Amino acid sequence: ARATYYPEFNVVIPHNPKTIRAVVRRLNHLLCLNL
Secondary structure: EEEEEEOOOEEEEOOOOHHHHHHHHHHHHHHHHOO
């Protein structure tokens, strides 16, 4: 499976809808903490 790497977030996001949703939730949580 291919994955997309986002250097600004230092994360690798696999092309899998369930995983993407989980990662987006985690990123939103991190962004809220940073704000």
